[in-house]
Amino acid sequence: MSEENLFKYDRDMNSLKWVARLHLRYPFRTFYVLIGGMIEILIFLLPISITANVIEISIEGGGIANAKGQLWFLLGLAFVQAFLYFSVSFLNEVLAHRVTTDITQELFESLQYRSLTYHDSKDVGNIMARATGDTRTINIAISPAVRIIINVTIVWIVAFIITISIHYILALITVIVFIIFVITTFIYSTKILPLSVKARENFAEISEVISSSLTGVREIKSFVATPWSKKKLLKTAIKYQKNVIKEQTKSAWFYPIFVVTFYAALMIVLSIYFAYMGLFDVSIKDVILIAGFVSFLTGMSEEVQWTMWFLIRGKVSADRIYDIVSEKDPAAFEDGDTEFESNHATIEFKNVSFRYKDELPYALRNVSFRVEDLQTIAIVGPPGSGKSTITKLIQRLYLPTSGEILLSGRPISEYSNKSLRKNITTVEQDIFLFNLSVKDNIRYGKPEATDEEITNVAKIAEANDFILELPKKFENLIGEGGVRLSGGQAQRLSIARALLLNPSILLMDDGASALDARTEVKIQKAISEILRTRTTVITTHRLAIIAKADLVIIMEDGKIVGLGSHEQLIRKNPYYRRLFEKHYELPELEVV
Structure with a gap:
């Protein structure tokens, strides 16, 4: 899928248009809330006019019979008001939650399909703050803030x-006060907006600190860094507090009720004066109507202050989320349309160079090699030599900066991501397990896997015995990141998860690093038959694995400095010999 198809967002579209587009997914609710809300407020105003009529009738000497029809009408109107108030409030709340759920979903989906280069530059805590705190703010802005405004x-x-139906002077005053009200609201918005932006950014910083502290809680305890962690959080929280206080202080100066109260008092005094002096045909009914109406307006305006604050914060939050949703991915690449369905696969690198960012040095430099069907290749070299980078490029998590990668004779760019990931599985050096049951972690890539299949791969990965010792066996939760398991146990689950997919290409990025020698021997013996039926790439320093590989690649500083079989390299490559010479008696070095 191309970036244009995936991210169907106009870069020039602002966040308000985006939120409006999400509203229109629910046209009935949206228009019912808008139109019903308008009718609701108009109906709430009718009793004021009817009350004024009833009082005028009473003052003029009319009996209850004269006002009976209007009183019955008021009673019926009360039921209509109750129905409209409930239905509009309920649907508005449902609509707000539907829209914010869609916002969260679109944010999540856009992040899922971004390149790893994009994710490498982002902070998880910042994104979590937008996915939780900002969506909650938008929810309140939609319901009830927008409705109140x-x-x-x-x-x-x-x-x-x-x-204006009473006299143009009163209408002129209304227009002037409304203009003042709008201008003060606009000035307030421009003043409070940058403070709201800063406050949301500070909140995101707090989320980042908490996220990193919880993720690294073991390291914090191991290095007795709790005071440092607390100090960092406190410093960030104080900065957030100061900005919120600035924001609230500025907000306190915006007091619309003062303008409205002044308007109400002025309108009542003037209408009474006009009626008393017999000017402009202002009647007692008009005075009562204006008094009741401006009192209603005053009551509603009391909510404008917090409403405007939430609307501004909602706009800031929508901007922050839409910035991510519509952000261009600098490393995005076209998905291929060819299905990778080969039971066996060749892998070929042709002069491949790669670096993670333009400002970073190359992780790979002109790397070329070929792995035939069903071969096992071992990649060795010091840390930072480019071993793991090769496995990531084979999965097409990144694209080469230059050069070409071929799978089964075709450029890797021609295959669809889905078919590639289905046929290529990895046992990572840095294992990540989810806070799910043992069973769900093993079948994570194959949800339809049967219990028998799960048990079989667990046995092959030498994980079955320790799983059966757990309190709930295969249903036992393992904690976030597998914290309730040892390193070796987590690695065995990772191997079982990879084997369950029965891939054409198996990548083991130092996949036995956390295993003891005895368990490793058992696993190697158990999967030796499996390795003969698929192409396997292993990055490791385990001599027993290296010696059995069909092809060995020696990496150093992103370059291949040795390539061949174990027998060839042990005779001709000094670096390779140094790996074995302390443990084995080696033949003489052949000088080339």
């Missing part, structure tokens, strides 16, 4: 209609 706007519009 719409209602207040409608009330101001109705205020203008009522006042």
Whole structure:
């Protein structure tokens, strides 16, 4: 899948348009909330007019019979109000949760399909803060903040209609006060926006510190670094606190109720004066109508302050999430359309060079080799020599900076990612296990695997015995990252997980590093038949594994400095000889 198809987002689209597009996935709820909310607020205003009519009738000497119809109408209106209030509030809340769920899903999906180069440059804590804290802020901004702002706007519009129907002076005052209200709101928004951005960034920093501290809790305890960790968190939290206080202090200066209260008092005084002096045909009914109406407006405006604060924060949060969702992946590459279905596979590197970032040195330099069907290749070399990089390129987790990689004679770029990952499995040096049961971890790449298949691969990986000793056996939870298992046990589960997929190509990136010699011998003996039926690439320093490989590649500083069989290299390569000479009696070095 191409980047354009995957990330179907207009780079010029802003976050508000994106959120609006997500709303339109639920057209009925969206339009019901908008239209129903407008009708709801208008219906809430009707009793004020009816009450004014009833009071006027009473003042003019009319009996209850004259107002009976309007009173019955008020009673019926109350039921309509209750229904609209409940239905609009309920659907608005459902809509908010649906939209924020979609936001989280789109954020997650966009991250899942990004290149490893992209993820290498991102902080997990920062992304988690956006996926949790920012989505929660958007949820509140959608419900009820947006609804309140719409209602207040409608009330101001109705205020203008009522006042202009009474006299243009009152309407003019309404327009002037509304303009002042809008201007002060705009000024408040521009002042508070950068502070909200800073506060959200500080919150993300706190999330980063907590995430790294929990991930590295063993190291923190081992190095007695708890005071340092606490100090780092406290420093970050204080910075967040200071910015939030600045934000709240600035927010406190925005007090719309003052403007509205002034407007209400002015309108009531003027309407009473006009009625008392007999000016402009202002009646007692008009006075009551204006008094009731501006009181309603005053009550609603009390919520504008926190509403605006949440709307601004919601906009900032939407920007932060959309920045990731729409961000261009500099290392994105086209997915191929050819299915990789070979039972056996050849691997060929042709002058492959690679570096993880432009500013970093090359991890591989002009690497060329070929692995035939069913061969086992061992890659050896010091740390940082490029061994693990080769395995990552075979999986197409990265693309070569230059050169070409062929699988079964075809360029690796032609294959689809799904078919590649289905036929290539890896036992990583840095094992990651999920906080699931033993069974679910083994069948992670093959959810439909039967219990019999799981048990078989567990036996091959010499994991069955220790699994049966666990309290819940295959249903036992293993903790985040497999913290409840030893290194050797985790590695055996990782091997079982890889074998379950029955891959065409098996990559073992130092996959036996945490095994004791006895267990390693057992596993090697058990999977020796399996290795004969697939192409295998092993990065290791285990001499017994290296000596049995069909082909050995010696890496140093990203280059191949030795290539051949064990027998060839033991006679001709000084570096290779040094690996064995302390343990074996070697033949004489052949001078080339």
